[in-house]
Amino acid sequence: MDIIVCIKQVPDTTEVRINPETNTLIREGVPSIVNPFDENAIEAALQLKDLHGGKVTVVTMGPPQAAEALKTAIAMGADEAVLVSDRAFAGSDTWATSYTLSQAIKKLGKFDLILCGKQAIDGDTAQVGPGIAEWLGLPQVTFASKIEVEGNKCKVERLLEEVNEVVEAPLPVVITVVKQINTPRLPSLKGLMRAKKAEIKTLNAAEINGDPKNMGLNGSPTSVVKIFTPPARGGGEILGGEPAEIVDKLIAKIKDRKII
Amino acid sequence: MLDYLLTEEQIMIRDLARKVSLEKALPKRAEWDETGEFPWEALKAYAAADLCGLYIPEELGGMGQSVFNFCLATEQISRTCGGVGVTFAASALGSTPILLFGSPEQKKKYMPPIAAGKILAAFGLTEASAGSDAAGLETTAIKDGDYYIVNGTKQWITNGGEADTYTVIAMTDKKRGARGASAFIIEKGTPGFTFGKKENKMGIRCSATRELVFQDCKIHKGQLLGKEGLGFIVAMKTLDLTRPGIGAQAVGIAQVALDEALKYSRERIQFGKPIASLQAIQHILADMATQIEAARALVYATARMIDAGATDYTLPASEAKLFASDTAMKVTIDAIQVLGGYGYMKEYPVEKMARDAKITQIYEGTNQIQRNQIGLALIKELAATKK
């Protein structure tokens, strides 16, 4: 079973601070990591490969340094890596990104499954996975917390807000995963050594037959107008004591504020 | 910090050992210290990361037979938890006799699963009345046709009960004294081989320390390592090779004590400023850092000398173990002093580090025994040059 995993390199948000004057992320000096949900997607792919055999190919669209993210995936156990990189892709929104990735995927030959993280922690759109499915004309299943493959079908459990839903889909299919699906493995020494030597295949705009209308800044119908941090919520107050006391205090407070 | 000019591969090993330790051992170390639960969870993670075979040649499933790389990993693992560190290192202690003296068949049978971290090894020399004086061994292995019958009890064996492969020193001919000892590979599950109680210890509490009990335990003569009579040579050559590993454990424990003391000294405010701004504290930290670096340099230099193919390294191996373990003891006690009363409390990790450090002065030959050995070597060297 051949699996393609789309991953993104993102700034480690646990290290990101916001410039209070400009309200933008301070990205300088912030280490880059593989988007955490994408690590879950890689792990899911590796587990399916352990069960069914086949090959795991990781794909990312990004600048040359995004090759590091691909190497992380190889160190975990991915077989092949493809970097889709070109100046023409700069400024892509989710429309252009999913178009570009889908054009690259068409170049990779036969596959049974495409896995993505449910969203990237920097943009939080959750649109690229579904976008790829649309561009490729494939079925899509989002928010997967469990994937079972049997023959040319898969059964996927979706983690929704109120309920879990089990759906079936034919292969090939695009699935996006939530973090509850697994715990990503750590790299191994052999994997790291393989990653160091690994050749990363690169595809540019011409090689994926990209249509400029759908690529980069000019091919992006949406643009970010403003990024800002909402004002922090003040700390609440916790009332202590016996339940009856707490109720009395609470009602007094509500009356104080003239809510009732 | 001193630049040890590590290769890219060595940096990978060091950073990977640290990463796995921080993710898999750090969250559990206080609990394991409290309960004494054996840290299988961490060991499985080191196995999955290919870190268990660093001292084993590739043809036996390892990553290249390097004492230095093994020390790098052991240091980082011990920097998170001394108990996990010794558990990791004791498997090398238990399997080194096979690497050094095993026949090709013995090596092929026993080393690959140890290299893969699927099973652990342990080394059984010490007995109740034979500690520093190993010549007092009472465990016997009496030849009976194609078999040996083993009787006796080994005491305080690290990884006892958890390991699958044991190298055990027993007397095959008591009349011949030190030349009457032999080394054997004994598998867990062999009839007549059981385990005594798990010891309740001061430190390295998650490591398993147990008795190995042999009652008419019958093993095939193919389990003999090397030849009859080589038992003490096997033990001494093994310990020469693994002592830098004890040094690495000690350096790791000492380093984390400094890490904690340094961090705390910048956070703790007394008299209106962080205690790190007090010269008295800075001097303690400076001494700690200097002593740790000296210990690390000695351990690394010894390991590199061994890897470069040196044949006689008894002296530096003893010096590395001695100096690093004395440093770990001093530095961990100093760390408690920097943290004051907080350092004495179990909510802070440094008291555990001092408890863990103590064993490095005792096992694989007490530091008095190391000093004896170093002193003797010095005199021999002088005598040799006078001739």
Ligand SMILES: Cc1cc2nc3c(=O)[nH]c(=O)nc-3n(C[C@H](O)[C@H](O)[C@H](O)COP(=O)(O)OP(=O)(O)OC[C@H]3O[C@@H](n4cnc5c(N)ncnc54)[C@H](O)[C@@H]3O)c2cc1C
């Ligand atoms: C937690 C733990 C794990 C261990 N793991 C293992 C293991 O895996 N395998 C194994 O075989 N053993 C193991 N040991 C045993 C360990 O190696 C011995 O404890 C050690 O060699 C010292 O022996 P002893 O405790 O009997 O002390 P003793 O030999 O009784 O020594 C007592 C004191 O006398 C001093 N002394 C003794 N003889 C001399 C001398 N000639 N000159 C100067 N001073 C001397 C010692 O330095 C020490 O201070 C372990 C011990 C512990 C505590």
